[in-house]
Amino acid sequence: MNWSPQNERQFAVIGLGRFGRNIAKALYDMGYDVLAIDKDMERVQEFSNEVTHVVQADSTDEDALRSLGILNFDVVIVAIGKDTEANIMTTLQLKEIGVPYIVAIARTVLQIKVLEKIGADRVVAPERDMARRVAYNLASTNIMDYIELSPKFSIVEIAIPKLLRNKTLRESNIRAKYGLNVVAIKRHDNLIISPLPTEVLLENDIAIVVGSNESINGLEELEK
Numbered sequence: 001m002n003w004s005p006q007n008e009r010q011f012a013v014i015g016l017g018r019f020g021r022n023i024a025k026a027l028y029d030m031g032y033d034v035l036a037i038d039k040d041m042e043r044v045q046e047f048s049n050e051v052t053h054v055v056q057a058d059s060t061d062e063d064a065l066r067s068l069g070i071l072n073f074d075v076v077i078v079a080i081g082k083d084t085e086a087n088i089m090t091t092l093q094l095k096e097i098g099v100p101y102i103v104a105i106a107r108t109v110l111q112i113k114v115l116e117k118i119g120a121d122r123v124v125a126p127e128r129d130m131a132r133r134v135a136y137n138l139a140s141t142n143i144m145d146y147i148e149l150s151p152k153f154s155i156v157e158i159a160i161p162k163l164l165r166n167k168t169l170r171e172s173n174i175r176a177k178y179g180l181n182v183v184a185i186k187r188h189d190n191l192i193i194s195p196l197p198t199e200v201l202l203e204n205d206i207a208i209v210v211g212s213n214e215s216i217n218g219l220e221e222l223e224k
Helices: 018-029 041-046 062-067 084-097 109-117 126-139 174-178 213-223
Strands: 010-014 033-038 053-056 075-078 102-105 122-124 143-148 153-159 181-187 190-193 206-212
Touching: 010 018, 018 033, 018 075, 033 041, 041 053, 062 084, 075 084, 084 102, 084 109, 109 122, 153 213, 174 181, 174 213, 206 213
Parallel strands: 010 033, 010 075, 033 053, 075 102, 102 122
Antiparallel strands: 143 153, 153 206, 181 190, 181 206
């Protein structure tokens, strides 16, 4: 298959269950070319008009993957959910073929360990990750949203603690004191990307910060 990208990065999504369909559609809506693959022809036909291209193929078959030009894709997402064996075998085939970046979803702790050992660059456990996200939001008084980047690092939206309000980023010294980087500030309907050190943190601002979970907890403690 000849693949002609419309955007800089190309994505392939293998498995058109609920998670696979949602992530494929989200990437397509963001303007990327997306190839969706599933062995079930009925699913392929149902999804045929949703993304750039949809094909029926057995992703555990190396020849089938190569015929789809899978090496042309920057990121391949293995979204096979219930069939653990197919999920693992597909990830292994992609790794052996030489796909540059593989994201695989997992349902159990054991599956996470196996996928990591065979070389998945990122393993996503939707149920676990969502449970942690909800728990974090419920337990926190000033964290608006939370995304785990790894077991030790996260990106969060956090209300500005009282002690830091009406101070500039330089004065608050968040990076040096708390080991956190402020990547953006949400102010009403505006989003300030890469704010300058002179940007003042206002009462109703929401800071988007990235750093270790320990550092995030330290910043949150300021409000207590």
